[in-house]
Amino acid sequence: MKKWMLTISAVLLFVAGSFAQAYFEMMPSAGYTFSNEVSDGNSYGKIDGNYNIGGSMMFNVNRRVGFEMMYNHLATTSGEYSYGQQQAQISHGSLSVDNIMFGPVGTFNVPGSPVRPFIGGLMGATIFTPGTTGYSNDTRFTVGAEFGTNVYFNPWIGLRFKAQVLAPLDGSGQGFYVGGNNAGGTSSTGIVQFTLDAGLVIGLGKIMPESRPRAHVVPRYRYRSYSPYRY
Numbered sequence: 001m002k003k004w005m006l007t008i009s010a011v012l013l014f015v016a017g018s019f020a021q022a023y024f025e026m027m028p029s030a031g032y033t034f035s036n037e038v039s040d041g042n043s044y045g046k047i048d049g050n051y052n053i054g055g056s057m058m059f060n061v062n063r064r065v066g067f068e069m070m071y072n073h074l075a076t077t078s079g080e081y082s083y084g085q086q087q088a089q090i091s092h093g094s095l096s097v098d099n100i101m102f103g104p105v106g107t108f109n110v111p112g113s114p115v116r117p118f119i120g121g122l123m124g125a126t127i128f129t130p131g132t133t134g135y136s137n138d139t140r141f142t143v144g145a146e147f148g149t150n151v152y153f154n155p156w157i158g159l160r161f162k163a164q165v166l167a168p169l170d171g172s173g174q175g176f177y178v179g180g181n182n183a184g185g186t187s188s189t190g191i192v193q194f195t196l197d198a199g200l201v202i203g204l205g206k207i208m209p210e211s212r213p214r215a216h217v218v219p220r221y222r223y224r225s226y227s228p229y230r231y
Contacts, residue, residue, distance in 0.1 A: 029199025094131030
């Protein structure tokens, strides 16, 4: 009986203060990036899906607005294939994709719950690095968006679940790497990276104060007394 009471007390202490969060948070994460195809005239390039690792640093201005600095690394393979029934492979090789992003994040408070949904916009750079010698890196300006939720156990520890879409922007005549064996080309369709991630939320520094609703002030009307008319 005493063990159960101690266990329940420990859980209550751990969950206490779950509605608070720190001004600065570190969020290591891992997930999966789905495959993506890019049209290239008579052929198409395909970046295969694979697991990714990364993390973010969140600078919270208040309980509703923050700014996130994110890094994500994907080690995968890519190839070029011809259109048609056989879809013959023209080339294939390894590829590393590194995303460095920054942007604002809006957080929504769920009354009486440690769950805090969020949505954010991102902008930064994506670096494509071929695994075959003789090819240089390709860096592109990237925009994106993310949404998900944080679940806080206490002000310093929580879980983060996120869906993310990143779109490196293509310019006219820009090339991209899709494999070895002289596999390079220009893309007429943009690359879109769709990722599902999960990770930890580690709060550091001071705890943000509780949000307090503004008091509604009811205007008071003053009644003036008038002297009676004189006849």
